[in-house]
Amino acid sequence: DDRNRTWNYDFVEFIKEEQIFATLMTPAGYGADDSSWNTFRNCEFNELLGFYGVCYWYTWQVSMLGLGPIWISKNEEVKQRTAKLLQDGAVFAFGLSEKEHGADLYSSDMSLTPVADGNYLANGQKYYIGNANEAGLVSTFGKNSSTNEFVFFVTESKHEKFNCIQNVVNSQSYVAEFTLNDYPITEADILSTGTEAWDSALNTVNICKFNLGLGAIGLCTHAFYEAINHAGNRRLFNHYVTDFPHIKQLLTDAYARLTAMKLFSYRASDYMRSASENDRRYLLYNPMVKMKVTTQGEEVVNILSDVIAAKGFEKNTYFDMATRDIRGLPKLEGTVHVNMALIVKFMANYFFFPDKFPEIGKVDGIENDEFLFKQGQTKGLSKIRFHDFNIAYNSVNLPNIEIFKSQINIFKEFFSSVDKLPAG
Ligand SMILES: Cc1cc2nc3c(=O)[nH]c(=O)nc-3n(C[C@H](O)[C@H](O)[C@H](O)COP(=O)(O)OP(=O)(O)OC[C@H]3O[C@@H](n4cnc5c(N)ncnc54)[C@H](O)[C@@H]3O)c2cc1C
Incomplete structure (x- = not known):
């Protein structure tokens, strides 16, 4: 499969049968009794997937990224829909990056244009989006074209207005370029707007x-x-x-x-x-x-x-x-x-x-x-x-720790000699 660049359908089928994503990535209260968001448990699962192949790990990773803005959002309807999709074995995607903008999220071009009755049409392109070939929901980041506010909304990769153009990488993972062409969005699809949308993008990346x-x-x-x-x-x-x-x-x-x-x-x-x-x-x-x-x-x-x-x-x-x-x-x-x-x-x-x-x-x-x-x-x-990090280093007496402590002191001296300390 690696050499033929075959997407991991068999893995996703196994995940569904064993309810693995549903158990590990549904916060308590939205899914089965044993479903919860447990970072320790997820650490071990990350290791396991990395051990067997980064393509499996990537399918899980971008699903988690896609789920971030959903679980952070106040949109209970989408959350319930997501919990059900997880049980049905869906994978998810995180539509943040755009071809021309890389780390510069302020410049995102994906747009949501208001039309009649509080509805919108989404238009734009996303690039490097894992799982966008199959995702049940794609958390998509853009701007409201009338207010210029950031917005996160969900789209479905199988919708007729969702155009998955290509896998941009030569790999078993699917890292998509896709466009939305007058994709209809209702209030029910909107996860967050303004500062909340921006924060949920960064907070999702913090988790993942x-x-x-x-x-x-x-x-x-x-x-x-x-x-x-x-x-x-x-x-x-x-x-x-x-x-x-x-x-x-x-x-x-x-x-x-x-x-x-x-x-x-x-x-x-x-x-x-x-x-x-x-x-x-x-x-x-x-x-x-x-x-x-x-x-x-x-x-x-x-x-x-x-x-x-x-x-x-x-x-x-x-x-x-x-x-x-x-x-x-x-x-x-x-x-x-x-x-x-x-x-x-x-x-x-x-x-x-x-x-x-x-x-x-x-x-x-x-x-x-x-x-x-x-x-x-x-x-x-x-x-x-x-x-105080010294609490840990002073609690042991080992030659290497002593060397490390003296290196820290030299680094601090160097740091103190800098005119202005970096500030956030
Ligand atoms: C295999 C793969 C899968 C991906 N999957 C997804 C996905 O599922 N969803 C998604 O949204 N994105 C995805 N991405 C996109 C990924 O998050 C971007 O690669 C990342 O945001 C950086 O963009 P860039 O690689 O174009 O680098 P650029 O942002 O173009 O950066 C170019 C260089 O400039 C430097 N640079 C940029 N900004 C700064 C700064 N402020 N300070 C200092 N240095 C800076 C960078 O360190 C880098 O060295 C994926 C990328 C890859 C390669």
Whole structure:
């Protein structure tokens, strides 16, 4: 299927039979009794999908993105419709990006034009939209052409006025270009308008970009198994490949990075799950997972590539797909640099103005993560405070931590010498 670029219909059928998306992506109260939005549980599912193939992970990822503006919205009718569609096995899509505008969402050209009786006609093009070939609902972002206000509304990919033009990528995933040509929209299809629409776009990305790190962890885990399995069974010059000192070093390095990726991401999940209006620390840890964990994933695959060597190019390996697919993860949901720009906004408070917060333990229970759909306004990032990171580093006495602490101090010195601290 990977080589033939066949979309994962069999996977979607399995998801329906087992009610997986319905269970994992319906917040409590809208679906079956065991349905809830549980970031910890979703982390594990992300890993699992990344392990078996990024195309499966991508179908899940863009479904979650499509569901974000719906679950955030106040439109109860669409929410009930969505819960039913999830049970029927539908996938979803997030129609945010446009060909010419990339990260510049302010310039979105998709338009909703008011016509008689409070109805609208939607017109415009979207580009790079995953699942738009089959999505039950596509959360579509645009502007009201008469007020110039942002608006999020739902469309159906099988509607006659929804024109799915092409898959723009050479891959098993379907990343669509589509146009809406006088697509009729009623008030019942509108999810949010104005600032709420804008905030729900960013808040959805806040929830979902986290998945990229976990997808990378799953991918790297599989690549690691394949590399060590190959090297551990291969004898050269009367040695197992795993006996060569540099191979030991490479595998240790890859393993340490992969472990750090997991530790950081699962700890960030605790903060996602404990977030509230008064504790928005997740807004820093989340882009770190997206940006740093995925780029470390690239590094892990790079390192392992020197271990598995020629075998990793063979057509029947997972590794062949991993080397190609890992590169996509840092690019989705805001590029590395867009996330760095976001992280910079938190640095002054993080390093210089710590605040007191209650200790947050491991959050791996069955709670429904309600706050994620009530994140509210997206502004005020530079006012977010953090606990003192020294609490963690001072709690252990290890040589590497001591080196790290001295590096932090040098970094802080450098930072203090900058004329103006970055502000949000
Ligand atoms: C495989 C794939 C699947 C996708 N799926 C979806 C989807 O389902 N739905 C959807 O809506 N979108 C989707 N996208 C689009 C994705 O979110 C965009 O790639 C992303 O928004 C960035 O746009 P761009 O890649 O065109 O880069 P551009 O925005 O054109 O950026 C170009 C360069 O400029 C830099 N840059 C841009 N703005 C800034 C800034 N403010 N500060 C610093 N640097 C900046 C970037 O870091 C980058 O290096 C997908 C993309 C891909 C590749």
